[in-house]
Amino acid sequence: MSSAEVAVQVFKEIETEDFRILNIIEAGMSKHEFVPKDQIQKHSKLPMDRIDFTLGKLNKLGLTYRTKETYNGHTLNYAGYDCLAINALVKADVIVSFGQSLGVGKEADVFDALSPSGRRIAVKFHRLGRISFRQTRRTRGYTREHSTWLFQSHVAAEKEFQAMKLAYENGVSVPEPISQNRHVVAMGMIEGAQLSKYKDIGKPEKVLKEILRNLRKAYLKAHLIHADISEYNIILQPDGHVLIIDWPQAVKTDHANATELLERDIKNVLTYFNRKFNIELAAKEACDYITGKTRSLAF
Secondary structure: OOHHHHHHHHHHHOOHHHHHHHHHHHHHOOOOOOEEHHHHHHHHOOOHHHHHHHHHHHHHOOOEEEEOOOOOEEEEOHHHHHHHHHHHHHHOOOOOEEEEEEEEOOOEEEEEEEOOOOOEEEEEEEOOOHHHHHHHHHHOOOOOOOOOHHHHHHHHHHHHHHHHHHHHHOOOOOOOEEEEEOOEEEEEOOOOEEHHHOOOOOOHHHHHHHHHHHHHHHHHOOOEEOOOOOOOOEEEOOOOOEEEOOOOOOEEOOOOOHHHHHHHHHHHHHHHHHHHHOOOOOHHHHHHHHOOOOOOOOO
């Protein structure tokens, strides 16, 4: 069971006092890996027996870790951080309930949820793990040398939300960005499946052209480069149109490595369509189209 699944399952068991302690631990983690129990008591102003009871409950629910090696300290795990974000989104009237898991990946969990109006939306929990520290620092410019795993996930969600908002406002086919809190992004429903999962997509030339049109809009209107696009984050929807997801690594077109990142995106897409559907298109032609040097594609 993923941390997000744990959080969704136990959320209704968490009371106001429990959230108060979770928030204090979250704040204390800016100075301590494990927040000392006496500091939690100091900021909560609750009797120590209540602190002990609440900390025991949170630990039992799988929302915190504790250490007793040199002192009695507590820290959030992803499930605890998930619960804080869920609570904030509930209070903001973004979500009222969760449905089934839509997917569990290496760096995110996505859930089906309902808004107060009854609209189905998708809720994405970023969860960059401790193991991926070195990799994310090397490949993504937004991480800090000493940032915690929670902070990395928070910034990834923040970056994705801002990129999606900019892309959406400029007509790029992305999920509608609805809200973001901590490491969680609420967005319009994602219907369909990853392009990689389809054996037959009808008219592959048409699908490829639509993908490239969206990359062109992102580049020329939103001034964005996805920077990690592949058949795994292009969704083919039931109506045959595409939806481009996973934007935390997006960069602006004036980024120092913009050309290299755009060329890699183009190579990923064209290589897939050539291998799977035997469609040939020169990378330079696609690049010239996306960057506005030409107005159409010759295929």
